[in-house]
Amino acid sequence: MEVEKMKQRFSTLIFVLLTITAAGAAQERPIAIVGARIMPISGPEIADGTLLIQGGKILSVGPAASVTLPEQTRRIDATGLVVMPGLVDTHSHIGDVSGADSSDPIQPEVRALDSINVRSAQIQKAQAGGITTVNVMPGSGHLLSGQTLYLKLRDGSTVEDLLIRRPDGAIASGIKMANGTNSMRASGPPFPGTRARSAALIRQRYLEAQQFRAKKDRAAQNGESPPDRNLALEALVEVLEGTRTVHHHTHQHNDIMTVIRLADEFGYRPVLHHVSEGWKVADELARRDIPSSIIVIDSPGGKLEARDLEMHTGATLERAGASVAFHTDDPVTDSRLFLRSPALAVRFGMSREAALRGVTLEAARMLELDHRVGSLEPGKDADFIVLSGDPLSVYTKVLETWVDGVRVFDRSNPQDRLRAVGGWGAHHDFDPQMGGAQ
Amino acid sequence: VRAVPISVLILIAALPLAGQIAVRGETVHTMDGGAIHDGVVVIDGGRIVSVGPWNEAEVPSGYEILSAKIVTPGLIDARSTVGLTGYLNQPHDQDHVDPTEPIQPELRAIDAYDSRERLIEWVRRFGVTTIHTGHSPNALISGQTMIVKTWGDTVEDAVIVPEAMIVATLGPAAFGEGGKPPGTRPKEVALLRAKLLEASSYSERMKQADVSKHPDQNLRLETLSRVIAGEMPLLITANRAHDIMTALRIAEEFSIPIIIDGAAEGYLVLDELERSGVNVIAHPTMVRHFGEMENASFETPARLRKGEIPFALQSGYESYVPKTRVVLFEAAIAAANGLAFEEALASITIDAATILGIAERVGSLSPGKDADLVLFDGDPFEYTTRVTGVIIDGRLVENEPF
Numbered sequence: 001m002e003v004e005k006m007k008q009r010f011s012t013l014i015f016v017l018l019t020i021t022a023a024g025a026a027q028e029r030p031i032a033i034v035g036a037r038i039m040p041i042s043g044p045e046i047a048d049g050t051l052l053i054q055g056g057k058i059l060s061v062g063p064a065a066s067v068t069l070p071e072q073t074r075r076i077d078a079t080g081l082v083v084m085p086g087l088v089d090t091h092s093h094i095g096d097v098s099g100a101d102s103s104d105p106i107q108p109e110v111r112a113l114d115s116i117n118v119r120s121a122q123i124q125k126a127q128a129g130g131i132t133t134v135n136v137m138p139g140s141g142h143l144l145s146g147q148t149l150y151l152k153l154r155d156g157s158t159v160e161d162l163l164i165r166r167p168d169g170a171i172a173s174g175i176k177m178a179n180g181t182n183s184m185r186a187s188g189p190p191f192p193g194t195r196a197r198s199a200a201l202i203r204q205r206y207l208e209a210q211q212f213r214a215k216k217d218r219a220a221q222n223g224e225s226p227p228d229r230n231l232a233l234e235a236l237v238e239v240l241e242g243t244r245t246v247h248h249h250t251h252q253h254n255d256i257m258t259v260i261r262l263a264d265e266f267g268y269r270p271v272l273h274h275v276s277e278g279w280k281v282a283d284e285l286a287r288r289d290i291p292s293s294i295i296v297i298d299s300p301g302g303k304l305e306a307r308d309l310e311m312h313t314g315a316t317l318e319r320a321g322a323s324v325a326f327h328t329d330d331p332v333t334d335s336r337l338f339l340r341s342p343a344l345a346v347r348f349g350m351s352r353e354a355a356l357r358g359v360t361l362e363a364a365r366m367l368e369l370d371h372r373v374g375s376l377e378p379g380k381d382a383d384f385i386v387l388s389g390d391p392l393s394v395y396t397k398v399l400e401t402w403v404d405g406v407r408v409f410d411r412s413n414p415q416d417r418l419r420a421v422g423g424w425g426a427h428h429d430f431d432p433q434m435g436g437a438q
Numbered sequence: 439v440r441a442v443p444i445s446v447l448i449l450i451a452a453l454p455l456a457g458q459i460a461v462r463g464e465t466v467h468t469m470d471g472g473a474i475h476d477g478v479v480v481i482d483g484g485r486i487v488s489v490g491p492w493n494e495a496e497v498p499s500g501y502e503i504l505s506a507k508i509v510t511p512g513l514i515d516a517r518s519t520v521g522l523t524g525y526l527n528q529p530h531d532q533d534h535v536d537p538t539e540p541i542q543p544e545l546r547a548i549d550a551y552d553s554r555e556r557l558i559e560w561v562r563r564f565g566v567t568t569i570h571t572g573h574s575p576n577a578l579i580s581g582q583t584m585i586v587k588t589w590g591d592t593v594e595d596a597v598i599v600p601e602a603m604i605v606a607t608l609g610p611a612a613f614g615e616g617g618k619p620p621g622t623r624p625k626e627v628a629l630l631r632a633k634l635l636e637a638s639s640y641s642e643r644m645k646q647a648d649v650s651k652h653p654d655q656n657l658r659l660e661t662l663s664r665v666i667a668g669e670m671p672l673l674i675t676a677n678r679a680h681d682i683m684t685a686l687r688i689a690e691e692f693s694i695p696i697i698i699d700g701a702a703e704g705y706l707v708l709d710e711l712e713r714s715g716v717n718v719i720a721h722p723t724m725v726r727h728f729g730e731m732e733n734a735s736f737e738t739p740a741r742l743r744k745g746e747i748p749f750a751l752q753s754g755y756e757s758y759v760p761k762t763r764v765v766l767f768e769a770a771i772a773a774a775n776g777l778a779f780e781e782a783l784a785s786i787t788i789d790a791a792t793i794l795g796i797a798e799r800v801g802s803l804s805p806g807k808d809a810d811l812v813l814f815d816g817d818p819f820e821y822t823t824r825v826t827g828v829i830i831d832g833r834l835v836e837n838e839p840f
Contacts, residue, residue, distance in 0.1 A: 299560050299762045300525055301524075301527055301556070301759075302525070302527050302758050307526055343822055347822045392822055394771070394820055394821050421736045421737050422734055422736055424705075426733065427733070
């Protein structure tokens with residue numbers, strides 16, 4: 001009898017849990033955000049817009065009069081507020097990420113995936129800043145510090161809950177490379193001590209990857225057994241085949257050109273990161289259509305390679321016709337203040353449109369996720385943020401952050417607010433299932 | 439008579455002179471009484487002559503007239519290290535701390551300050567006209583601070599107060615390198631108290647009428663004697679609530695003037711701070727919220743204001759990137775997080791001047807004060823607003839929008 005009761009209770013509990021999970025994940029009932037000024041990024045602003053979402057996807061977006069709401073639609077009034085796509089951060093170190101160790105300057109087999117702590121307060125803070133998609137990377141102390149990881153900042157209890165899957169099922173990620181002084185070490189081999197040696201070391205590894213790929217192809221053609229698995233070379237082959245994007249830390253103009261030279265030699269397209277001196281080679285970047293993810297720092301220097309860092313980098317690249325996105329490099333800049341970066345770029349001459357694209361659609365393009373995120377368009381993921389005002393104003397607050405149709409940050413919730421402004425305990429690891437938004 | 443070389447003449451001509459200028463603003467935030475709508479500040483000989491509404495002002499003929507949407511007093515950064523820390527961040531331009539000894543109050547900022555450092559020009563372009571700068575919070579007592587204008591070829595040209603405060607630090611930031619003492623908080627306090635006792639006894643013996651009984655002159659103790667005598671405050675960096683309480687305990691024991699720097703957890707001990715009557719130079723709002731600063735908040739300034747603690751804002755010390763923060767930006771985040779606009783502006787103008795003891799010269803647009811002004815093309819705190827002009831001692835030193 002007792003056992004039977006327990007069984008019953010247990011199955012009820014499971015039923016309840018399943019229902020909650022289904023509601024959270026699939027979001028069956030349509031939701032309409034109404035009355036807001038909507039900035040779809042892919043098109044002109046809509047003064048009084050409606051954003052209709054269902055099942056984690058955007059159904060439609062447009063002027064209030066043009067969007068028909070299905071029956072049973074839950075309406076959320078956002079009159080006087082601003083709605084725009086969730087922000088995409090192309091370069092961050094949140095989630096206690098780590099990569100390569102000090103045994104080798106080139107470690108393509110190492111994955112950020114195997115380090116992420118999804119309960120880290122850093123992830124909560126990024127949600128509070130309106131970031132919904134992020135490229136989490138290991139550092140720049142290596143020529144190649146490992147595979148990066150693209151995450152959607154869903155509330156999850158394992159890293160698997162936050163992953164992004166490619167159409168073929170592969171985990172979306174890139175690879176992190178660096179040149180210049182960060183990846184050189186005075187301690188000597190195996191680390192390089194000069195720029196030329198840095199380039200030679202990585203070229204040697206790419207040559208090995210080319211040979212490995214040729215062997216594999218030959219074996220396949222001849223019906224022979226493939227060469228032994230090699231985790232490092234397999235990752236580099238993905239770079240050569242264009243399925244794994246190289247995210248390349250680089251500052252000085254000569255180092256930027258070295259990245260391009262390397263990419264040309266081995267036939268891949270890199271995304272440049274930081275590019276403090278990108279303004280010196282803006283025409284070159286535009287002519288070759290090389291995208292740059294830039295950082296906005298409050299003053300030049302701090303290291304020799306950033307001595308010529310300029311606030312007008314974004315404007316100069318835009319004027320030259322080059323592709324520009326922004327990144328936080330969290331903890332270098334704070335994820336909660338990500339919108340400050342495009343705003344300061346506008347102060348120094350960048351157009352408002354390009355600056356906002358640089359934290360949304362252009363950033364998504366650099367992660368090859370622009371078919372899913374970065375703008376508010378039917379069919380795309382329901383990732384958006386609700387702002388109290390203009391996105392480029394210091395006074396504007398991120399009020400809500402939604403990922404896949406689920407609200408993951410709500411400033412009116414005291415737990416979430418603590419993450420947003422800081423204070424006692426704001427840094428503690430946190431279980432999103434136990435509190436916060438939803 | 440020797441001919442003056444032409445190059446010298448050109449140099450003199452290129453220097454902005456302290457002119458006769460009238461600065462008209464759609465809004466003039468005087469920080470001395472209310473803001474003036476369509477106001478004007480009249481400047482002559484490096485000083486402010488008058489401040490008032492444009493339609494009531496008498497601007498003598500021949501005055502250069504500058505216009506801006508918003509006019510404020512020159513901004514004051516209540517705590518920085520620029521000039522001792524250079525932007526290249528290489529050993530040759532880092533003079534903010536000597537790690538060989540934990541207590542070195544005799545190290546003067548004026549003996550290190552590089553008046554031509556690029557970071558000084560950088561913050562000046564954002565409207566910062568006065569900085570309280572010096573040794574960094576990286577040793578128990580790292581040295582002294584000074585107060586300078588952000589204009590001048592030499593430190594002598596720039597300086598307002600050559601020896602302003604003595605920099606002390608509590609917590610792990612002041613632990614010795616490589617196991618050298620101090621290695622714990624109690625050890626820090628024991629070393630500090632012992633040195634203050636030594637300085638007390640030194641100054642007592644120095645007061646004796648019989649000169650033959652005076653101890654040998656000791657630069658270190660002589661400097662600390664000025665703290666004991668109440669002439670120079672100890673600027674104590676304390677961010678954890680218990681470090682703040684330690685600072686108050688030391689101040690009470692030795693009856694010495696202190697200013698609390700940082701106060702990241704100050705919101706936990708507001709009553710104690712209020713009772714002690716100390717002033718606070720609060721941490722930069724955008725300081726990285728981890729390590730000792732893990733409980734820092736964008737709302738620290740608003741919470742200090744609510745607790746009625748007098749405070750100013752600072753750019754602070756940065757070891758890497760950004761090599762300096764900009765106090766205007768730090769105040770902007772305070773203004774966006776619960777601090778009223780006028781209060782945020784006060785924290786980088788008149789309140790900073792008052793806490794630094796230089797309010798008779800700077801911090802507000804008042805007749806007789808130094809003619810330090812900033813011109814903006816919009817709300818000074820908005821990210822996209824630009825500084826369109828900076829005036830120091832009546833000289834227009836910046837006029838490129840920034």
